[in-house]
Amino acid sequence: MTLSGAHYPVVVVGGGQAGLAASYCLRQRGIDHLVLEANRLGHEWRTHRWDSFCLVTPNWQCRLPGFPYRGPDPDGFMVRDEIVRYLEEYAASFGPPLIEGVRVSRLRRAATGVFELSTSHGRLTADQVVVATGPYHTPSVPRVAERLPADMVQLHSGDYRSPGQLPDGAVLVVGTGQSGCQIAEDLHLAGRPVHLAVGSAPRVARFYRGRDCVAWLDEMGHYRKGIDEFADADAVRMRVNHYVTGRDGGRDIDLRAFARDGMRLYGRLAVVAGAIMSFADDLRANLDGADAVAEGIKDAIDAHIAAHAIDAPREARYTPVWEPSADHPRSLDLRAAGITSVVWSTGFVRDHRWIEVPVFDGRGYPMHWRGATSCPGLYFLGLPWQRSWGSGRFEAVGRDAEFLAGHIDASRRLADVCGTLTGAPPTLSVALPVG
Numbered sequence: 001m002t003l004s005g006a007h008y009p010v011v012v013v014g015g016g017q018a019g020l021a022a023s024y025c026l027r028q029r030g031i032d033h034l035v036l037e038a039n040r041l042g043h044e045w046r047t048h049r050w051d052s053f054c055l056v057t058p059n060w061q062c063r064l065p066g067f068p069y070r071g072p073d074p075d076g077f078m079v080r081d082e083i084v085r086y087l088e089e090y091a092a093s094f095g096p097p098l099i100e101g102v103r104v105s106r107l108r109r110a111a112t113g114v115f116e117l118s119t120s121h122g123r124l125t126a127d128q129v130v131v132a133t134g135p136y137h138t139p140s141v142p143r144v145a146e147r148l149p150a151d152m153v154q155l156h157s158g159d160y161r162s163p164g165q166l167p168d169g170a171v172l173v174v175g176t177g178q179s180g181c182q183i184a185e186d187l188h189l190a191g192r193p194v195h196l197a198v199g200s201a202p203r204v205a206r207f208y209r210g211r212d213c214v215a216w217l218d219e220m221g222h223y224r225k226g227i228d229e230f231a232d233a234d235a236v237r238m239r240v241n242h243y244v245t246g247r248d249g250g251r252d253i254d255l256r257a258f259a260r261d262g263m264r265l266y267g268r269l270a271v272v273a274g275a276i277m278s279f280a281d282d283l284r285a286n287l288d289g290a291d292a293v294a295e296g297i298k299d300a301i302d303a304h305i306a307a308h309a310i311d312a313p314r315e316a317r318y319t320p321v322w323e324p325s326a327d328h329p330r331s332l333d334l335r336a337a338g339i340t341s342v343v344w345s346t347g348f349v350r351d352h353r354w355i356e357v358p359v360f361d362g363r364g365y366p367m368h369w370r371g372a373t374s375c376p377g378l379y380f381l382g383l384p385w386q387r388s389w390g391s392g393r394f395e396a397v398g399r400d401a402e403f404l405a406g407h408i409d410a411s412r413r414l415a416d417v418c419g420t421l422t423g424a425p426p427t428l429s430v431a432l433p434v435g
Contacts, residue, residue: 004121008034069086196266359374368386
């Protein structure tokens with residue numbers, strides 16, 4: 001198969017939930033387009049999630065355009081294979097023009113105004129391009145990992161699958177975002193001795209006053225609040241997600257309870273010197289900070305219940321079940337502790353080096369308004385907080401896709417009108433700003 005010489009009004013790069021949502025909305029408007037997926041539909045869910053992985057948001061929040069969740073367990077949490085099946089069924093429901101196994105290695109804008117895409121199957125052009133490759137491209141592992149003993153097994157959370165994948169012995173997990181906490185729990189439940197370096201990520205209760213906290217926050221309009229409604233929009237975009245789990249029907253992740261039951265907690269990893277690790281003196285502050293966020297969310301729920309006279313059961317507030325002592329260890333000898341492996345749950349970094357269009361800020365973040373960049377005809381979809389909390393998730397990516405499809409359609413129609421009036425060639429259509 002070759003794509004050399006082909007031209008499309010719109011090319012969507014990425015065939016995950018964002019790319020599929022874009023395709024659905026473009027098709028609804030009758031806009032010819034092509035979706036290119038570097039691997040296989042649902043690749044990230046298939047290959048970069050561990051065996052026990054499940055959503056942390058209830059199934060009813062899966063609202064891809066034209067395909068809301070209709071399964072038997074709306075308040076449950078789909079596991080990895082069910083998520084893949086949901087995406088497969090979504091694609092089958094409308095038949096997107098998707099080509100799998102085509103990697104885009106370069107995107108540039110030609111002097112004529114069209115976009116040129118170099119791919120593993122040839123070079124093609126497009127009037128407009130939607131980049132729907134998500135934000136999680138390259139595993140981020142700190143350079144201090146290079147200082148660990150050579151025989152220490154190390155892997156990133158994106159490569160973790162199950163406790164049985166690791167050699168016998170204790171495990172150190174570094175990082176307490178959603179992945180780190182859930183992987184630590186997975187190992188803990190399997191009976192593995194676990195040591196956990198705790199960062200500053202916040203947490204949220206799974207249930208409060210008779211409902212999932214997500215349901216309360218949805219009712220309160222939290223997930224529809226736009227990024228431009230926050231005074232600190234840049235800071236909001238960079239916030240770490242709250243840790244919680246949907247495992248076994250959903251529950252809190254309480255690191256203090258893990259510590260009470262034998263898990264060893266430390267502060268943020270600071271220094272690595274061979275088999276000796278040193279940690280910052282911030283464990284208590286990090287645990288207290290996470291609890292404060294969770295209790296603050298409960299305060300907001302209480303206020304909502306009171307303001308609307310909602311009949312909801314009362315519930316006692318959280319009481320810490322464990323506290324670090326004044327002389328809590330701040331160093332760890334991996335050998336003495338029997339640690340044979342380290343899981344780096346330290347996130348991912350964006351890799352947009354293949355995009356040769358000047359639309360990025362000094363941090364490499366694409367500058368955009370609701371996904372539309374300063375380069376007419378170039379869009380991003382599926383970024384965290386692109387418009388709202390759910391922009392990078394099943395909950396709201398469809399709303400963003402519908403907005404961009406409208407923008408693309410308006411741009412196309414304006415180009416047609418201007419071309420008729422001025423005689424401008426169609427290849428200049430992307431140079432016409434809209435909005």
